[in-house]
Amino acid sequence: MVKKNIIIAVIGGSQPDEESLKIAEQVGKLIAERQAILITGGMGGIMLAASKGAHEANGLVIGVLPGSDRNEANKYVDIPIVTGVGEARNSIITRTCDCAIAINGSYGTLSEIAYCMIYKKPVIGINTWKIDAPIIEAKTAQEAVEYALKKVRT
Amino acid sequence: MVKKNIIIAVIGGSQPDEESLKIAEQVGKLIAERQAILITGGMGGIMLAASKGAHEANGLVIGVLPGSDRNEANKYVDIPIVTGVGEARNSIITRTCDCAIAINGSYGTLSEIAYCMIYKKPVIGINTWKIDAPIIEAKTAQEAVEYALKKVRT
Amino acid sequence: MVKKNIIIAVIGGSQPDEESLKIAEQVGKLIAERQAILITGGMGGIMLAASKGAHEANGLVIGVLPGSDRNEANKYVDIPIVTGVGEARNSIITRTCDCAIAINGSYGTLSEIAYCMIYKKPVIGINTWKIDAPIIEAKTAQEAVEYALKKVRT
Amino acid sequence: MVKKNIIIAVIGGSQPDEESLKIAEQVGKLIAERQAILITGGMGGIMLAASKGAHEANGLVIGVLPGSDRNEANKYVDIPIVTGVGEARNSIITRTCDCAIAINGSYGTLSEIAYCMIYKKPVIGINTWKIDAPIIEAKTAQEAVEYALKKVRT
Numbered sequence A, B, C, D: 001m002v003k004k005n006i007i008i009a010v011i012g013g014s015q016p017d018e019e020s021l022k023i024a025e026q027v028g029k030l031i032a033e034r035q036a037i038l039i040t041g042g043m044g045g046i047m048l049a050a051s052k053g054a055h056e057a058n059g060l061v062i063g064v065l066p067g068s069d070r071n072e073a074n075k076y077v078d079i080p081i082v083t084g085v086g087e088a089r090n091s092i093i094t095r096t097c098d099c100a101i102a103i104n105g106s107y108g109t110l111s112e113i114a115y116c117m118i119y120k121k122p123v124i125g126i127n128t129w130k131i132d133a134p135i136i137e138a139k140t141a142q143e144a145v146e147y148a149l150k151k152v153r154t
Helices: A017-032 A046-056 A084-096 A107-118 A141-152 B018-033 B047-057 B086-096 B106-118 B139-154 C017-031 C046-056 C086-096 C107-118 C141-153 D020-034 D046-057 D087-096 D106-118 D140-153
Strands: A007-011 A037-040 A063-067 A080-082 A099-104 A125-126 B007-011 B037-040 B063-064 B079-082 B099-103 B123-126 C007-011 C037-041 C061-065 C079-082 C099-103 C124-128 D007-011 D039-040 D060-066 D079-082 D098-101 D125-126
Touching: A007 A017, A007 A046, A007 A084, A007 A107, A007 A141, A017 A037, A017 A046, A017 A099, A017 A125, A017 A141, A037 A046, A037 A084, A046 A063, A063 A084, A063 D079, A080 B037, A080 C079, A080 D087, A084 A107, A084 B086, A084 D079, A099 A107, A099 A141, A099 D087, A099 D106, A107 A125, A107 B106, A125 A141, A141 C086, A141 D046, B007 B018, B007 B047, B007 B086, B007 B106, B018 B037, B018 B047, B018 B099, B018 B123, B018 B139, B037 B047, B037 B086, B063 B086, B063 C079, B079 C061, B079 C086, B086 B106, B086 C079, B099 B106, B106 B123, B106 B139, B106 C107, B106 D060, B123 B139, C007 C017, C007 C046, C007 C086, C007 C107, C007 C141, C017 C037, C017 C099, C017 C141, C037 C086, C046 C061, C046 D079, C061 C086, C061 D060, C061 D079, C086 C099, C086 C107, C086 D087, C099 C107, C099 C141, C107 C124, C124 C141, D007 D020, D007 D087, D007 D140, D020 D039, D020 D046, D020 D098, D020 D125, D020 D140, D039 D046, D039 D087, D046 D060, D060 D087, D098 D140, D125 D140
Parallel strands: A007 A037, A007 A099, A037 A063, A063 A080, A099 A125, B007 B037, B007 B099, B037 B063, B063 B079, B099 B123, C007 C037, C007 C099, C037 C061, C061 C079, C099 C124, D007 D039, D007 D098, D039 D060, D060 D079, D098 D125
Antiparallel strands: none
16 A cells, blocks of 8 residues: 655646646656656546556555545545535646646646745646746656655655 | 725735835725725835735725734734735735736745736736736726726726 | 634525525524625525525625536525535535525535534534534524624634 | 555544543554544644554655644644645535544534534544534443444445
8 A cells, every 4th residue: 555655736727638647647657667656636637647657556646636526536436525515616626736747737736836935846847827926947857756756755 | 984895905015115115005005095995915114014004094904914913914904814824825825816916026026926816806017027928918006996896896 | 704704604404494594594594694794505495595595684695606607696695605526615615604504405525524623613503404413403594693703702 | 555545534522531541552553454544633632542543554644734734743644635724624624534533622623523414524523522513422432443443335
């Protein structure tokens, strides 16, 4: 069982482009292979793709759901946290993770990046929001997970 | 008593520059003069300045506090909503308002702008975050409140 | 305008008996007449009846809504706080009030009584939960509001 | 790894009697042995004892923390969910679990029992609140876990 492990968030929207989905799946896979736990918002799009990647690499996948129905979680979520607090759950994902990897993403992702900054959690970005904040840019899934683990361990 | 009124949020950081504070106070004053209710995060900086402006113009001021102590509210808050949910209260401010005026601001403000976009609330910005989102830019307090009221009424 | 005022919660279920509704309306009226602000969960039943009573006595009525739509508030709510956090809003109502009057009520009310105890807010009960907790029993609306105000002022 | 598993909450206070602590530890152990996931509020007392029992039986332990510091979790928590929403996290624990076992407990536990009733989650009680609610009474840890699993599976 994965224990006392690093928790990495993958944040990103529910309607991404194909390329971003592929990257998210690979990021999920690499997180699992590096023995870290994946946390996402538990829904579709980037969240589903990362969960799939981690699940298929035998990782542990936490999904922090906005709604009140566990069945809204994508099918790769091992541990659905059913918050019922709507988009306020973005605060919980970011408080819980050690580090976040933002892939693409819309306003939900922007709120999560903002929360990461408030809570002083490093953010690695792949093709995501360009804002005046210390987001560490990565070009590939491999780079992103490398950067994330390096940040968490220092 | 102010009733069934428009609720306008003023969002902005706790450590703004002097110019932004002056604008915030004027925005608060104008909101009150236009019979709208002011909602803020209830703390210092921009939140305090706007509350002062509204209070002195005899307006109603709601402060949605992150902590669990009512006395954390700035002294111009009439109705302190004591959430105890930390920064997740940013979701509540933005769900509650009809429209938000962002003045200056740091990451908390960024999270609130993001939530406004998610909840489809118009955002008027004065010297605030430059991001890829339909923020309506205003140069003066007067312009900001004008735009806000126009947006709410249409 | 009602300012720096005492905030009294009326808690109770959405499907009460007729007698409890009458009491709730009277409690709301008395709260307003005593210049206190009424806070409720903003929905139907006891919440609506108390809001009606306070509204018709020209009081200020806050409704802390569970959902994400302001229009779910009953029509006597002056200030709808749109939390979007579901039943977790029971924690916000009880953190915000100075004192709560519980009338009848089901499990939501029970959770609010429990939160009042955690947050050390006095609870006055009229025909409500019988539990091992220091709920101050009242028989009439008048008694309940008297007790509430006395508790808050000491 | 424990996957797609039943999630059982153990709810109870932070200052229980010795007997309740022993029962909680045994309940945690039995939950783990039956391949279910344990969820608690992540803090001390009953929460710690149950976590210890589950941990030592190689189970998976989720701790849904009220505060904003992961290190507040007791040392047997594998997955700390850092909510930052204070006692409103009681709503999240109960939404997430399939069933709850209440052991002893004070007002926090009462709020969780109330939420379980709202969310229609079965509650097994050992030496806990006597209230007008369908709590299934158990006398031993074994009985409690048996009843919990039976309830979840039907």
